[in-house]
């Protein structure tokens with residue numbers, strides 16, 4: 001199965017920026033995924049994965065490699081006792097929905113994280129005191145050399161970080177949950193969503209938090225707000241007027257616009273607070289964020 005050539009990544013990122021992927025493959029099963037990984041090795045091509053692109057900045061001049069988007073069997077969700085078994089391309093929202101139907105709690109924290117389980121593992125995504133590391137039993141990680149199941153410890157999950165590297169594909173996950181009444185889950189999700197709506201931009205094109213929280217009494221958002229950056233705009237990208245640790249695609253933004261905002265934010269945080277802000281968003285392609 002041959003991947004498609006020159007597919008614009010702007011369609012595959014929530015910010016809506018990014019040039020073409022040299023190759024884009026949509027494997028629908030484990031054998032298809034393994035075949036594509038072998039194809040990439042034969043063509044000496046680097047492999048990347050895009051989930052929902054909700055934590056991703058892709059280079060404007062594109063990505064020279066094979067970008068995979070998991071589909072079919074690799075994006076399904078099933079329930080087995082107190083375990084959710086999901087493909088790496090399955091949306092968190094679908095997992096949460098299935099968990100609620102089955103009366104399984106513990107994944108409510110993911111209600112406002114608009115990604116896939118694979119992206120969640122890669123990022124150890126989390127919110128409101130919960131994170132993937134707490135519910136993940138194991139993840140099936142596939143490379144051109146084969147597949148194996150890894151535990152959270154083996155995946156090196158820490159704050160918004162895993163030790164996974166490009167070329168390692170999270171094809172499947174098992175989330176171990178616990179019995180909870182569907183109504184309670186529904187109420188908690190509604191309360192978390194209301195909190196989210198009050199504090200963050202929810203109907204804009206963004207990629208979630210730009211920077212990790214620094215080792216400082218101020219969060220990244222509060223620090224950038226104090227630096228006067230709310231609403232600050234470069235080209236088509238602007239720092240959210242609602243929450244300064246979000247960048248919005250206000251009007252035809254490019255990745256370069258977003259990067260220029262990030263560089264300015266880093267400069268001001270360093271100047272005013274001596275803080276070294278590290279980006280949480282993942283880069284795809286040749287992207288250079290000035291120090």
Ligand SMILES: Cc1cc2nc3c(=O)[nH]c(=O)nc-3n(C[C@H](O)[C@H](O)[C@H](O)COP(=O)(O)OP(=O)(O)OC[C@H]3O[C@@H](n4cnc5c(N)ncnc54)[C@H](O)[C@@H]3O)c2cc1C
Nearest residue numbers: 051052053054055088115116118119122125126127170208
């Ligand atoms: C409005 C909004 C709110 C958000 N709120 C939160 C929040 O509260 N907490 C939080 O942690 N994040 C948040 N995010 C960021 C983002 O949703 C999470 O990081 C999410 O886990 C990313 O998942 P994704 O599938 O979109 O991954 P992508 O953005 O597509 O990719 C992120 C990284 O994971 C890798 N990856 C993706 N899938 C796989 C796979 N199957 N195998 C191997 N690697 C893979 C990619 O290569 C990339 O390096 C938010 C984003 C938005 C837009």
